[in-house]
Amino acid sequence: MVFDQARFTAALFDPEREVPAGITSHTHPAPEKRFAVYRNNVIVGLVDALATRFPAVQRIVGEEFFRAMAGVFVRAHPPRSPLMMDYGEELPDFIDGFAPAAEVPYLADVARLEAARTRAFHAADTVPLPPVAFSSLPAADLEGLRLRFCPSVAIVRSPHPIVTIWAMNADDAEPVPIEDWRGEDALVSRDGFEVAVRRLPPGGAVFLSCLLAGETLADAARTAIDETGAFDLAENLAGLIAAGLAIEIGGGEPV
């Protein structure tokens, strides 16, 4: 029987299948326990990769639930590339459709936040514009201003307080009940080599999304005000300057 990697692979992902024909050992002609080493390596290795990327998700649902959920995910969505840093991009959407996780409605958004954190961690290095680059701009130029942002920047919007939930499930933080349950928009970026997660002020997610899409400051502010009257342009602008998110100032044309 000639070895066949397709049959071997199918048997790795399906514990009900027999040891593929052609596989043998010096002790037993169909070495179930030996083949199980490969099955275990593959599934446990991929589940471990997800646990590394999504530690707050695991903490929220507990290790046992997480590993069971991740095991289902791994079989349905094996990685498409050898870069484990990229593995799990589809996990948030998978969680949305994973019935046993339905009673934790914010879980998928926490996963989206954690996925964005890994992307930010590995994003290209850029030099932020110093605050003085903005203060020296003539006020008349501000309206038509376009900005280019460092590639680590991502926005995760949620109807749940995901920044609060993520922060109290990160590292050694202690989860406490959330009194004021309201949606939060997360801004993920990198300060130097450290990934930062900030809570965006009202309208901030729309404003920043427009800027990221290459719209002018004036257009972005108008869209944000349309969404919420609570949008404060000065506060949002100061926030993005202080966070060092912009790397280049452009003029009237998209940058």
Added chain:
Amino acid sequence: MIGPMLPARTGIGFKPEHFDGILADPGPIGFVEVHAENYMGDGGRPHAQLAALHERFALSVHGVGLSIGAEAPLDRAHLSRLRRLCDRYRPESFSEHLAWSSHGGAFLNDLLPVPYTPATLARVADHIAEVQDTLGRRMLLENPSTYVLFAESTIAEVDFLAEIVHRTGCGLLLDVNNVFVSATNHGTSAGDYLASFPIEHVGEIHLAGHDATVDDVGAPLLIDAHDSPVADPVWGLFERAIARNGPLPTLIEWDNNVPTWPVLRSEAAAADAVLTRHAAARAA
């Protein structure tokens, strides 16, 4: 095509949590090794650490995702990423495994076994030639830990590796723990394997810890776990290899249950003591 080489000293598989410790007190470390795939992001701390380490130490880039033993053609996109990484850091060594890890576009994240036949030999040799042509350098091929055999295999692993070297001009990475694990798992002699290994083509040695369990009939089954100190029989085989060949670049791999830096450093120091003793004996 041989290019730069690792120093015949001891090295460690780099873990980011050891970065400060290594720079503050490297002990006998002469080189560091990283898994290529962990440094294929665009930027951030991984690249900053790698650049800082390579300023001070020789560098070995060790791939775990190229799937050289696959039935399918090599992943050209991944090969291009490897080339960019090697061009950027100019490591003293690049190595990969005699194994496959991808099928049908899915990456399986494990080093899976290859039958040893004339057909698989031709395919692996073609893949290695392509890697060497693309990277513009000689690579080292590592002997695997295996848990099963293939009924169709007709070539001994050592002969398979020697023929690959003959056809492609690649070098070998001798993983002494893998020698012990596979020999135990298949009821063969690790000493005989080592004695017939074409050691003149070895550019690097790996040492690591393994776990022990039993197979379907209660026979010993060792798992290449990289989660513990190097076992005594593996130290013994290492000593024999160095006695036969003289000092070679020797890496401690400890990838799971990662110890503190001083523990890993003392494991490297134990390997260094063997290298130093045999270097002195040869000089005498």
